[in-house]
Amino acid sequence: MKVNHETRFVGIDLGKRSYVIRLIDEKGKITGWTGKTDPESRKELYSRLKATDTIAIEAGNMAFIMTEEFEKLTGNKIYNLCTRKLFDIYLTDKKTDKEDALKLAKFIKNHDEEDMPIVLPPTEDQKRQRKIISEYSSLQKERVNKINRLHAVFEHCGLTDVKKNDLKYSKRRSEKIKLLTGYERTEADRLVEVIKLLEKQSDELKVLMEKEVEKSKPAQIAKSVYGVGTVVGLSYVAVVGPVERYQNAAHVGSYLGFTPKVDCSSTIIKYGHISKHGNGYLRSLLVQSVWVIIRSKESNALKDKYEYMVRNGKSKKKAVVAIARKLGELIYTLIKNNDTYEPRRFTPPDSQISGLALEALKTSEVA
Secondary structure: OOOOOOOOEEEEEEOOOEEEEEEEOOOOOEEEEEEEOOHHHHHHHHHHOOOOOEEEEEOOHHHHHHHHHHHHHOOOEEEEEOHHHOHHHHOOOOOOHHHHHHHHHHHHHHOOHHHOOEOOOOOHHHHHHHHHHHHHHHHHHHHHHHHHHHHHHHHHOOOOOOOHHHHOOHHHHHHHHOOOOHHHHHHHHHHHHHHHHHHHHHHHHHHHHHHHHHHOHHHHHHHOOOOOOHHHHHHHHHHHOOHHHOOOHHHHHHHOOOOEEEEEEOOEEEEEEEOOOOOHHHHHHHHHHHHHHHHOOOOOHHHHHHHHHHHOOOOHHHHHHHHHHHHHHHHHHHHHOOOOOOOOOOOOHHHHHHHHHHHHHHHHHHO
């Protein structure tokens, strides 16, 4: 970064209701203050900063709101940073809000822009899509919770032959409820009413998702992949965003949290569990899609590769996660090339070698 001697560097550590600022002025003097994050307090904050100030904020929902307001009101240069990748913040014995804010200010002062772990704010379409997906996810979790409670009612009555799967669908649920009597029946009826309401609201959100997919070409491309439905396709587009942001497919796999942790020392290289960075809900959706793919009767490259990995000693769970990463990277590639999915078959590496050997033998015979 080319340092303008009139530039001040500002680090903002955000909490739920408050913020902490540390400011490094033109002479290197450090000052700061604290405030609240309500609208009026934010306006006061903006008035205290100069248009030439360069600002770093830990990426998050409030940071994105403030970034938009900064750009409209003051025109400051704002960096939303992924602090998980700022090791001098996370790997420290002294971690306070003041220290974190100061480290953010020092970081943008001492580093070039290309070396910063910048998180780009979501577009307006992404914001809307994320809100729909977030509400749908919340409703689904609540529905599962109520079904679990309903199942517990049957267990407390000694009806242990009733399974959770019997309570997921309206018709079968109504049949099983008839087995209950007394207070348990009343309690179950209350839970069923809540479950019905949650299902109704989820269906309404699915309609909204379908409309969002109709307006989004990338979401339509994602949905063209076998095993990827409306929820997964829209979630992918909402979380990943414009594919131009990524260098390649491997970059997307890393963003989704599917790449393994690496411990490399001298000649020893150890691969650990996946990093689990990024959006956990989208990662779980991609894993669910892979289970749909591998359990289907139709053959395709992803299913073939999964079966190949399992045959060669890879555990089923690890194979599913590996294929989920491939699925995420495949969707990225299709969107980037503006192409729809066409089923293909997976050719194992040993088959490729055998094919090359046969080709070489044919060539030698001709010679």
